[in-house]
Amino acid sequence: MSMEYGLRASLLGISETFHSFLRERKLGKKRLYTRIVLIDKDGKLLVDSRLETPKQEHQPDWEKLVAPENPDPAVLVTDDGHLLRMIVSAPYLFKEKYAGQLIAWISPETVYHLGVEQNGTSKQRVCIVCEKGHVHFPREAEQELAFSCVPDPYSIEVGTPYRFDAIDKNGDEVNLLAFRVPVRGTLLSVLTLVPSSEMFGRMASWHLPLAMGLLAVIILCGMAAALRVNAQRLILHARLEEAFxxxxxIQEKNQELEAEVAIRKQAQKALHKAREELELRVKERTDQLLQAQKMEAVGRLAGGIAHDFNNLLTTIIGNTELSLMSLGRDHPLYQDIEQIKKAANSAASLTQQLLAFSRKQVLQPVVLNLNTVICGLEK
Known part of the structure; x- marks a missing residue:
């Protein structure tokens, strides 16, 4: 899986995770970062997470922040004499190869409050000195720390206290000690200002502000290293969540597909059963139709034969009746002719049954004396 596909598939999850990271990462009550950006190796912006969006902001040239040749995190500083921006930049690796850059903005107020909160009763103040020698205080501390005659920060030797007189915001003269500590790997220095009255009578009086400056240095450098580790972990976590x-x-789709396949199998089985039942019914109806057609043909044949026989029997019966009428009972042929008539009547009865079978004549139920029928058969 490529970097582009792997990241773009989970950009929404990475953005939400970065937002949580911005809200949760604090030093005391102050947030460590104000903005986190992820760009790809070509300098294209992928994720831009921040808690507050300023009305007007100059967007940096992202391509200039791409640094594949530098494997270590770095602290970058921009300064226009009024606004100080501190940026932590760390490379992002994907499968042990450079894939982009992680960039985070550090709030200068965080470093300032670090020095203040370490000793709430002290009047010492911490400020940040940029490459051009500009001294930067947080906005809320500018009026409180409005000293005049602050010396050139770079004239102060590192690790050596520098004593000078200044005028505070009330117009009173105050004697101050200044301590400067450079931030390794950057062009920044941390400058600590302490009233000399607080330092008199203490052993190794410059150790405390120097330690304060060193602590700020450790935090700044630690932010760069921690950003890389945390950002890598957050991106991995977001991608794992996306993969999960x-x-x-996929599991839900598979289950839906399996359910659909099962339903289709049941429908196919029911359709096959219905088709078999239909074929069986068609066969039964076809057989019945053929049988009915055969019976109809037989009936027609029987009806035709019965009709012809009935015509013949009508002639025979008519002639026998005429013969019996012309002959007397004493005539020797009378009995024979009478038997012929009875046989003709029996044949006529059979033809009537054949006509009934052919459905050409309506059946009329009559009372039948079996003894008479049997006696007639004997004759």
Whole structure:
């Protein structure tokens, strides 16, 4: 899986994770970072997370922040004499190869409050000195720390206290000690100003402000290293969550597909059963139709034969009746002719049954004396 596909598939999760990271990472009550940006190796912006969006802001040239040749985190500083921006830049690695740059903005107020909160009763103040020698205080501390005659910070030797007189905001003269500590790997220095009255009578009086400056240095450098570790972990966590969500979606799709396949199998089975039942019914109806057609053909044949026989029997019966009428009972042929008539009547009865079978004549139920029928058969 490529860097572009791997990251872009989970940009939303990475952005939400960066927002949580900005809210949760604090030094005391102050947030360490104000903004986190992720750019790819070509300098294209992928993720831009911040808690507050200023009305007007100059966007940096992202391509200039790409640093594949530098494997270590770095602290970058921009200064226009009024506004100090501190940026932590760390490379992002994907499968042990450079894939982009992680950039985080550090609030200068965080470094300032570090020096103040370490000793709430002390009048010492911490400020940041940029490459051009400009001294920067947080906005809320500018009026309180409005000393005049602050010496050139770079005229102060590192680790050596520098004593000078200044005028405070009330117009009173105050004697101050200044201590400067450079931030390794950057063009920044941390400058600590302490009233000399607080330092008199203490052993190794310059150790405390120097330690304060060193602590600020450690935090600044630690921010750079921690950003890289935390950002790598956050991106990995976001991508794992995205992969887990995709796996759940795939499982749900598989379950839906299996359910659909099962439903289709049941429908196919029911359709096959219905088709077999229909074929069986069609066969039964076809057989019944063929049988009915055969019976109809037989009935027609029987009806035709019965009709012809009935015509013949009508002639025979008519002639026998005429013969019986012309002959007397004493005539020797009378009995024979009478038997012929009875046989003809029996044949006529059979033809009537055949006509009934052919459905050409309506059946009329009659009372039948079996003894008479049997006696007639004997004759």
């Amino acid at each position: 969500k995709r796996e759940l979606e």
